[in-house]
Amino acid sequence: MSQFWDIYGITFEFAFVLGLFALSAFLGLWSGVLSLAPIAYASGAAYVSARLAYDKVMMGEANYPLVFHLFVGMVVGGFLAWITSFVLLRLGSHYLALATIALVLIARVIALNLDEYTGGTVGIPVPRQITTWHILLILGVVSVMFGVLRKSRFGYSLDAVREQPEVASSLGINVQRVRRYAFTFAGVLGGLAGVLQAQLVQYLVPETLYVELAFISIASAVLGGAYIWVGPIVGALLYTAIPEFLEPFLGSSKNVVNGILLVIIMVFLQRGLIDPRQFRAWSLKRKSRQTKEVAS
C-alpha cells in the first residue's frame, strides 16, 4: 500500500485538486453559465499567496500558516469573481463563454507584465505546506458543503435557473443575483484550488493556471456528470487516472486514446457518468418490481 502511495500519491493529489477546479466549473454550469473564468481567478489568488510567502521567506522569517494562504486564496478569488461578474454576467451565453476564455488569456498577460511581483516568465517559487491529507480534508469539506447546498433553497433556485431562467424568474427568483452568487462562489473555490495547485507544482509561471487547465477542468466536470457534485470529482479522478493507467500499455500514444475516450463518453453518456436522473429511474424501476412481487 505504501509503495503504491509512493508511486501514485502525487497523481492523486493532482486529481483531488483538479476535482476542486472541476467543482468550481460545475458551479457555473449549475447556474446555467458556461464559464472558464475560475482558472483566471485561481491564477490571481495563487500569485497573491505565492508573493506573500516569497516575501516572508526572503525576509528570513517563517512562512504564514497554510490556513492563512487558503484564506487569502479564497478571498482574492472571490473578490475577483465578484468584481468581474458585473461585466461578464451581462453577456449572452455564447459571448459569456468566449469572454471567460478571454479573461484567462488576460490573466496570463497581466501576470507576465507585473513581473515585479510575479517574476514574469521566470516565475516565482512556492513553498509547499500541504500534505495529501490536507487536500483530502478540503475536498471533503467542500463536498459536504455542496451536498448541503443541493438540498437548500439556494440549490433549488440554481436548479430552476439552469433549467429555465424565464420560469425561474417568474417564480420570483432573481436570476442575475443567483448567478452572481454562484459565479462568486466559483471564484472562491477557484482561488482555493489555485493556491493548492501552486503549492503542488511548487513553482508558479503564467502558464501554470492557463487555458489547458480550464478546458480540462470543465471536461472533468461534464465527463463525470454536471448534475450533482459527485460527478465533477469522479470526472477529475478518472481524467487523471485513465492516462496513468494507459501509460504502461500505450506510452506516448496515450493522449490519443484519452481524447477518443472523452469523445466516446460524451457521445454515449451525454449527461455524464454520474446522473441523478438515471439513479432515480433505477430506484423507481426497483420499487415497481418490488410492488409487483408483493402483489403476486
Add this chain to the structure above:
Amino acid sequence: MNLFIQQVLNGLAVGSAYGMFAMSFGLIFATMGILNVAHGTIATFGAIAALTVVENWGFSFFPALLIAILTGAAIGIVTDRLAFQPLRARANTLGYLITSIGVWIVLIALGETALDHQIKTFPPDLLSWPRLVTTNIYLAPGQIWLMIIGPISVVALYLVLTRTPIGTMIRAVGFSDVWSRISGVSSTVVILSTVGISAGLAGIVGYLSSIAFDNVSVPLGEGLLLKGFAAVVVGGFGDVRGAFLGGIIIGVTEVLGAQYVSGDFRDVITFGLLILFLLFRPEGIFGEIKFGAAR
C-alpha cells in the same frame, strides 16, 4: 516614417492571418454553436499536409495550397461526423465543447507525432514572388499572400453568405435550427458545407502563416486559436466582416505596440483592447443581428 509603414504592413499581414482564422472559427460558432477548440490544430494540419507534399513530392505553392484546403476540410468534416453529429439531437454548446476538447487532445498528439516534436520550415525556394523590397521596406512573399488572400476570402465568404442560396441556408440555420428545418432547409447540406468552408479556410490560414512566420509546428495553430478568440471577441463572431476586422485590429495593435511601446508589453495592448470591448461593446463591432436574421 518608413519604419512605421513597415510595421503597419507587418501588422496587416499578421492581422490577415488572425482575421481569416477568426472568421472561420466564428462561422462554425455562429451557425452551429460549436466552440471548436480543435480549430487551431486543424490549421496546423493544413500546414503539415502542405509541408509533406512539398517535401516529398515537390509540389509548388498553389497545388500545396489546394492540399492544405482539402486536408483542413477533410479533418473538419470527419471531426464533425464523429464528434459533433452524435450530439446534434440535443444540441448544446457544452457537449460540443467537451467533444472538441477530446478531438483537440487527439489532434495535438497526432500533430506532434507527425512533426516529430520539432519546428519545421518550408523550403525557401517554395515561394519567391511577389517580394516587396525597397530601401526601407521589406515584405516576404508569405506576408504578401496573406494580405492578398485575406481580403479576398472575406469578400468571397461575405458574398457567399449573403448572395447565394447556400449562404442564406447557412444564415437561416444560424438564426434558428428548428425553424430552418421547418422551411425545408437540409441540415446535412448546411452543416457539411459550413464545416467544409470553415475548416478549409483554417487550412489556408495554417499554410500561409506557416510560410510567413517560417514555422510549421503545433504551437503555431494554438497561437492562432488564442488570437482568434481575441479577434472574435473584438469583432464579434456573428459577422464575418467583424471577425476579420477584429483580427486586423489585433494584429496591427500587436505589432505596433511591440515596436513603439515595448516588446514585453506586446500582448497588453491587445488584451487591454479586449477588456475595453468586453466592457463597452460585448457583441463586437458589427453585432450579431446581421448574421442572425435572413434579410
